[in-house]
Amino acid sequence: MIHKPSQPALTPVPASAESLLNLRIKHTRIKQVINELNTLIYPGSQDSILLVIGPTGAGKTTLARYMVEQAVDGATPEMNTDAGLIPAVYVEAPSSGEDDFSWRLFYTQALAELGEDLSAPKVAYGIDPTTGKMVRPRGISPGGLAGLRTAVERCLKERDTRFVVIDEAAHIIRQTRRSRLEIQLDTLKSLANKGCSQIVMVGSYDLYQLVSLSGQLARRIHVVHCERYRQDRPEDVLAFTACVQKFQSVLPHLWGDQLVQYAQALHENTLGCVGTLSSVLTRAARFAEADGRWTVAALERALLTDAQRTRILEEILEGEAAINPSLTRNLPPIKTAKPHRNREAA
Ligand SMILES: Nc1ncnc2c1ncn2[C@@H]1O[C@H](COP(=O)(O)OP(=O)(O)OP(=O)(O)O)[C@@H](O)[C@H]1O
Ligand SMILES: [Mg+2]
Structure with missing residues (x-):
């Protein structure tokens, strides 16, 4: 009879410093922010843009990634029946080193996250309503910005993506002249509308300028403060x-x-x-x-x-x-109707 050599007892290796990097503490502030976001992200919401703003090192990126993971985990049963479904995506706003924010890079990254084949030309095709033939709108070149943008809108819709997280969103502001900021934000707003998704912009305090750009935008933006302790x-x-x-x-x-x-x-x-x-x-x-x-x-x-x-x-x-001051929300005092004095009784 052959005896198998007995296995040496395995001594557990103590965790090293790197294991701290994998730790994800669901601490009070994070729970508050997650609850607020989960409440405000829903189909048909009028808050097309949510801003998650906080100091450096507050854990915003970690939170943003967690939100996306949570959405994907929560949609597993639907994803098993609909393989095309991508409930949420995380994109980091690129810092291109150019003077202007590179929407091209941004759309390309978004498409990659949405599982789009980036080698295929992105052209904004449409159907001519009179002839019923497929047409390529004039002035739009294959792989051009408009084509990429249309592809993102289409993917968001087809993938039934509920929200898109844009981390380091302050890059959009820092690489944009003040006079053009409103246009940039309009671009995002209409991306959200056409793609039927909500945009969650994550970044430092300078993102806050976006709220004061216009009343129309202010109505559609909700600010969530990821505050320090x-x-x-x-x-x-x-x-x-x-x-x-x-x-x-x-x-x-x-x-x-x-x-x-x-x-x-x-x-x-x-x-x-x-x-x-x-x-x-x-x-x-x-x-x-x-x-x-x-x-x-x-x-x-x-x-x-x-x-x-x-x-x-x-x-x-x-x-x-x-x-x-701008997170202060005041409910004006309710004016109660004064009771009519009964003249006869007076
Ligand atoms: N909840 C948490 N539990 C444990 N570690 C965390 C947590 N949140 C963040 N960290 C760790 O802290 C580091 C910094 O966090 P994170 O990058 O999320 O901060 P940030 O707010 O995005 O900072 P910045 O504004 O500089 O981008 C991360 O590498 C992560 O490992
Ligand atoms: Mg970050």
């Missing part, structure tokens, strides 16, 4: 500390339970932004791994420098000052 709000302090605890629990062999005592210092240094917290802690964990053990010095080396922190804080304060 503030140190002057007790509930925010608790939620941020819970995030630090979560990061701590991923690498117990590295920092044991030593991390959470620095929650307040981390809150101060990262300005209450969970993405920035993730970057700082990943760096700290890598320094500790390189040193062969966890020390507070590793954490100190990983923190944002004063100069970095000051710059980010300036941007946040400026952004919050711009956005906060």
Whole structure:
């Protein structure tokens, strides 16, 4: 009888610093933003453009990707019966290095996400209503901008895409002269209308300028603030500390339970932004791994420098000052009709 050599017992490999990068904490602020977006994204919504605005490192990109994944997961039963269905897509607004925003690059990326064959020419074809023949509208060249745009509209419709996330949407603003901004946004608005999809624009506070461009646009835009956790709000302090605890629990062999005592210092240094917290802690964990053990010095080396922190804080304060008054929504006091005085009784 042949005995199989017994398998050596496998010792679990402890998680490394990189595992922090894969962590997705469903923290309070993210849950609030997701709930708001889920409420406002629905077929037939009049909010054709949703702006998700917040400070750098708040976790906006992570949130945007999660929204798309969630939409795809939620539509799995329908996708099994309709293979063409793509309920949501994520596109990063390209920074082309050109003076003007490159719609060509943007449409091309959107088409790739929509599973379109990019080698086929994109021409805005139509049907001549009198002859019933297929025609190519004059002035539109194969692969031209109008052709690409029509292809995106058609794909959004055919794929029954409920929403398109445009991350780094501030690139559209930064590469556009102020006088042309309204036209750019009109382009997106009509893309949403024709493709029957909602557009979720994600970016930093400068995106907020879009709201003040015109009344017509303002009516169709809803702003969702992906805010930092503030140190002057007790509930925010608790939620941020819970995030630090979560990061701590991923690498117990590295920092044991030593991390959470620095929650307040981390809150101060990262300005209450969970993405920035993730970057700082990943760096700290890598320094500790390189040193062969966890020390507070590793954490100190990983923190944002004063100069970095000051710059980010300036941007946040400026952004919050711009956005906060305009997020104020007031219901005018209801005027109750004065009771008629009964003349006879008077
Ligand atoms: N909820 C979360 N849980 C764990 N890690 C997170 C979470 N959100 C973000 N991170 C981490 O923080 C990093 C930065 O986050 P993200 O890129 O989403 O921030 P952002 O707000 O888009 O920043 P920017 O404005 O600079 O683009 C990501 O690499 C991600 O790994
Ligand atoms: Mg981002």
